[in-house]
Amino acid sequence: MDGKKEYNPSRGRDAVLVDWTIYSWYCPNCRNGVAGLKNEKNQIKVKCEVCGVEMVRTVKSRRHDVIDVYAAAGDERFDLELRRY
Numbered sequence: 886m887d888g889k890k891e892y893n894p895s896r897g898r899d900a901v902l903v904d905w906t907i908y909s910w911y912c913p914n915c916r917n918g919v920a921g922l923k924n925e926k927n928q929i930k931v932k933c934e935v936c937g938v939e940m941v942r943t944v945k946s947r948r949h950d951v952i953d954v955y956a957a958a959g960d961e962r963f964d965l966e967l968r969r970y
């Protein structure tokens with residue numbers, strides 16, 4: 886062994902581009918924990934199972950993430966303000 890990382894030819898060169906990091910954060914609306922995998926557009930799309938809000942998190946850089954929050958369809962009046970507990 887020479888200490889180098891083993892190259893697995895069966896996975897092909899495209900496997901390098903796949904990021905299986907699970908991104909997790911808290912729903913801004915109800916604080917429920919959400920998690921998802923990043924797609925090829927550097928976006929993580931999740932739906933909060935508690936309040937139904939849908940979120941698209943875009944990873945711009947290591948220091949810049951953008952999280953778009955969408956109220957559930959038909960629930961436009963949903964309170965999206967940050968709550969104090």
Ligand SMILES: [Zn+2]
Pocket residue numbers: 912913914915916917933934935936937938
């Ligand atoms: Zn929620």
